Amino acid sequence: MDLNFTPEEQEFRVAVRSFIDSNLPLDIASKVRNGSCLGKDDFVRWQKILHRQGWGATMWPKQFGGAGWSAVQLYIFDEECSAAGAPMQLPFGPKMVAPVIMAYGNRSQQERFLPRIVSGEDWWCQGYSEPEAGSDLASLRTKAERQGDYYIVNGQKAWTTYGHYADWIFCLVRTSNEGRQQAGISFLLIDMKTPGITVRPVIMIDGGHEINEVWFDNVKVPVENLVGEENKGWTYAKFLLGHERTDIARVGRSKAALKRLKQLAHREFANGRPLIEDQRFRDRIAQVELELMALEITNMRVLLADGKKHAPGPEASILKIKGSEIEQMLTELMMLGLGHYSLPRSFEALDAGARRQSADADYAAPLSGNYFNCRKVSIYGGSNEIQRNIIAQMILGL
Amino acid sequence: MDLNFTPEEQEFRVAVRSFIDSNLPLDIASKVRNGSCLGKDDFVRWQKILHRQGWGATMWPKQFGGAGWSAVQLYIFDEECSAAGAPMQLPFGPKMVAPVIMAYGNRSQQERFLPRIVSGEDWWCQGYSEPEAGSDLASLRTKAERQGDYYIVNGQKAWTTYGHYADWIFCLVRTSNEGRQQAGISFLLIDMKTPGITVRPVIMIDGGHEINEVWFDNVKVPVENLVGEENKGWTYAKFLLGHERTDIARVGRSKAALKRLKQLAHREFANGRPLIEDQRFRDRIAQVELELMALEITNMRVLLADGKKHAPGPEASILKIKGSEIEQMLTELMMLGLGHYSLPRSFEALDAGARRQSADADYAAPLSGNYFNCRKVSIYGGSNEIQRNIIAQMILGL
Amino acid sequence: MNFDYSEEQLALQDTLRRFIDKEYRFDQRRTLAQSEDGFSREVWAQLAELGLLALPFPEEYGGLGGNAVDTMLVMEVLGRGLVLEPYLGTVVLAGSLIRDAGTLSQKDMLLPAIAGGELLMTLAHYEPGTRYEMNHIATTAKSTGNSYLINGAKSVVLGGNDADKIVVSARTGGGRRDNDGISLFVVGRTAPGLIIRGYPTQDGSRAAETQFDNVEVGDDALLGTKDGALPIIERAIDYAIVALCAEAVGIMTALNEATLDYLKTRKQFGQPIGRFQALQHRMVDMVIATEQARSMATLSAVRVDSIDAAERRRVVSAAKAYVGQSARSVGQAAVQLHGGMGVVDELNVSHYFKRLTMINATFGDTDHHLGIFSDLLLAD
């Protein structure tokens, strides 16, 4: 048992840090650190920078252009990116559709799609959930009917994150109504520019636009965009669900957030003294730090065990539950730390005069919104209730 | 809306308090305040004192010898008894079997049993649960077969509190296997001295003996001990379950316990200062006090609403859940307040010399045991999970 | 002891509820929240007509002589409707200050105008960097003989962008954290040197940062005793806290209804999700938390009028802390049980949740008031 990083791993960390130091655009880092919204351009710029370094899809097998890193290296990379304020790499392309294409796609799909993911040329989004198929994904109804060399797709997808930025969408569609629900689902890749696709924004609780409805009205999709076999899509979907793993616990991000929380507690004042001296608030920080210390180890335990058996397990659900709870605690504490300055909706409304008198103004603006928005992390990607069901069934055999 | 007690209610309180002051034996009060175990004699002595005053069964209708008090008066009485350290009146006779006999028993049963309950002559226990029928009470199997003027009872009851003290047991027994489980249950009153009854002690987590198994081996019970009609026992049982109400929230007891907790926090020391000055411990006391302040009002709201509609509602489940949680918090804090002095199993082992040096000795002895024992209050009488099911179904219609 | 409302109280609540159901639907409210003022002057006039703006004032000033329980009833319904109109600042905060501390002529001039809906007011008390401490006042008012010059800044003044007059606290004596030396002044929004920067708050209402640069007011602007305003401010804020607790209870009740309805209608895995026991139990916990919060809010409303300052402090802080805890858990659970629908702008659930969260940050959060309550145990 050894919880220290090897000298090689430490050197690796130094190399990563130094690369980020010299290459991460300051405007992007500042947005990330302040919790502001990132635009498409911010994500893409950073992806292209990583790509130039050969780090565009570090978690991929080498044969597809990945870095061939160990789980520990991937974790270090994630931690350094988070600490420096690099944008989170969006999972839809590199971590979701790509592994499916690698495992089940044909050669020509692999050659066509993978390079454009790693280079940042193609932005992917996910077409899984539907208004009536959320936790119960297999009840999905979006229909794809074969007509010659095309599928004709009709239906509606919901909760499509960054669908308004996307070049491609990977979809679960119903190609058969026979047998079990799961047995009639196929996995289709659809060009977002195809006629008949409508993207409608859904405004979030914090007023931001991340998610969308995507409507399909007689959308013609070439059959070569079918991944694997028709009606086997559920298998691929389950494979995918088990995949987005190295950062499902979001330890790196939460460590960076904890650091910001502590800074905030030193800068804000309560009763004429720094807020950190308020024992009740300090204890709350301590509590979330304990949770995070433990999760960091739990995360490594799962990742290293996975690395051995090379098959993602339901333990990821533990990471998802704890990771999301911690993220939510952190955003909540940052908001609470502001006191009554958590009320203003937009500090742009405060002019420089007010800012001078309020220590809060510069970093306070997005914090309440972040708290509200962050309620989603225990809901999306399988709510924490669904995660508990998975653990109960898959690990405990209940 | 008026949350003050009327002048009459305040006078009533004074009268109750003064009666208790002059009549409650000091040795009993001291045991109650220290959380020590009470013996049968302690309960019976106090019951006989109450009976002499005409308060042996205050919650009964006047026609059966009750006091004819309002819900508020009953609450005041309970609060004063708790504050003074009077023994909790055990529910089995006056609050459980008696209402059933009043509502469904015949005249001769009423005349035979009720006076001996109020006078303290008969000690009753409850024969409901069985090893295989806990939460799922209706699956009970103890069998009563009619043979002439007798029922022959065979089977086993579990969790029989104070069964070893009891003169009588009221039992749910199976008299038919036809139809729904609930439709074959009858309500029998059984003399504990009848041949064939065996009482076996079950030792509790704290080492105490409160509960028992009661075995029935061809026990002959006269048919006149059947309450109401054969196979209608489930109706009576449900009626009974809704009854034990005026103190299901145990507000009076918890208020007395909170007071003791505060005294403890002033007497114990942490880091050379009274424990109450430890903000973390003080905050925990504050938190439970908030819960209790709210529950006191919730309790009155339910009781006064019940008083109007004269039918107990599922709101009692709210009182049971919150009341038990608060009781558990209080016993836990008292134990935690002792620090390492919560470890010794019995302070009888410490002689006077050690006692002199430890502020803890006199009142510390039972506190850990009370915490352990008190885990039962969220389990018995329908676990808090069952209570949540009741609320979900009966109040929320889920 | 009884928990019954009088017929008048029930009638008032019923009228208001029907008005809101009809004239203050969620889509109408959304439009208002995005308007310049952030509320409707028309609705305000209608609230005046219903008598709501006169509720807590003595009859000789055109009021209805209502008590804190009456205000509680109203606030519950306003909470349920997510009403944006500046009732708290104008009627509860400023109104009770004037009622309790005003001179005859101040009451004559201001109370009927508030009651009639012609005058919007608020209290500007907290300052940047003070968090929730009530005696931490740096704004000064210097006497020049027969007037005062006010200098300083006040932060997150509720309804400050629309208020016609602002009651402002300032030091006429004492040091920055002294209890003595604080006075109140009534300042018109157009007073030279008064800069008001309004903004929307997270819950869609409005507040403002205010800056006082040599704002001159006459002696007659003094509200209450010179140097002795803190107890009056504390009492007014306590009334406002009790009102906020009632508003929160109204919101929690509405959230529970919405959530229960969602559990019964939303289907997944071939059945309503309300058939799943884990969700049932969470819903039950929401109901229990709400009923307990209702009890505590009721207790504080009944007691706040009648008890001495120390006991008022204890009960009001108890209510703010406890209702805040309940509101947090109910709000978070309502969002979670709604799944994705809980975090979109489209449904009222997210708006209820945001308002509950902002109530917690107003006049002291849960930990602040738990701390006050806890520290009082030292004297027990």
Add this chain to the structure above:
Amino acid sequence: MNFDYSEEQLALQDTLRRFIDKEYRFDQRRTLAQSEDGFSREVWAQLAELGLLALPFPEEYGGLGGNAVDTMLVMEVLGRGLVLEPYLGTVVLAGSLIRDAGTLSQKDMLLPAIAGGELLMTLAHYEPGTRYEMNHIATTAKSTGNSYLINGAKSVVLGGNDADKIVVSARTGGGRRDNDGISLFVVGRTAPGLIIRGYPTQDGSRAAETQFDNVEVGDDALLGTKDGALPIIERAIDYAIVALCAEAVGIMTALNEATLDYLKTRKQFGQPIGRFQALQHRMVDMVIATEQARSMATLSAVRVDSIDAAERRRVVSAAKAYVGQSARSVGQAAVQLHGGMGVVDELNVSHYFKRLTMINATFGDTDHHLGIFSDLLLAD
């Protein structure tokens, strides 16, 4: 970075587990708990034979040179078996004090005797009224030239009733709460003036109140530096805390197994109660809490040997606080899910629960250590 145990470690754990499964069944344990000693000298001899009592000592004193991770492995299994034998006091507490601070001749005399199972020892440090403060020492040791006279009282000395020798802390200088001025002495149980009053603890093991009335010991009884023992005591207690965390993890693991088994076999309403989602989710939370606690316990075991005193303080307090929280929720949930069977003496569940609860009260409870960890944030 890796979480793998060596083959030796796995073999040791396996041997111990098999020994306990066979020779330390729950009914045997019950008999021991009710015996005079409260444990079995025979089992103790067998633990010595297995090498357990020599584990953390250097090889030159008959030890195995094991580290804190080795101790963790052992303690997990001892926890699982609810082993009553005084391993913590003798091997972990007293053993590490002697190993780290003893003179050559003290080590020569004591360590092989401990390792061989011939000598029971413990540390007597905490005093009545000190709660969990480590520097709060009133017991005095007055030098008389070439001996010391010890006076004072020590409370809840673990295994104190059976220990052959007791390491006792006493003031040779400084005031009651000074960090400096504390020294350690090794005292035989038969020393005149030493009164030991043993008693069972809530979890069935044994402890004692000890009274020192002019107990005289020679200069050679001094263990470690005069006046400078506090850092050594802190380190030994930190080792003990790490061991207790591992024991707690072992117990939680066993409780989870027992509870899961109960959920699968206990039937109500015609099905195993483990089919009920609310119970499933509670079981899942127990598992998550246990895995998180295991992570934290592991972290502390790996770090306690290698890091400086300040960082050790941080990690060890983090572990004690966090494992304590997990143990509380897992223990309470295990009892609740067992229903009535959880609160009877007959099943091991209640015994596991009691032991977890008592671990929390040993060497500082959850709040105590959270407080230490929290206060360190001030320096961040």
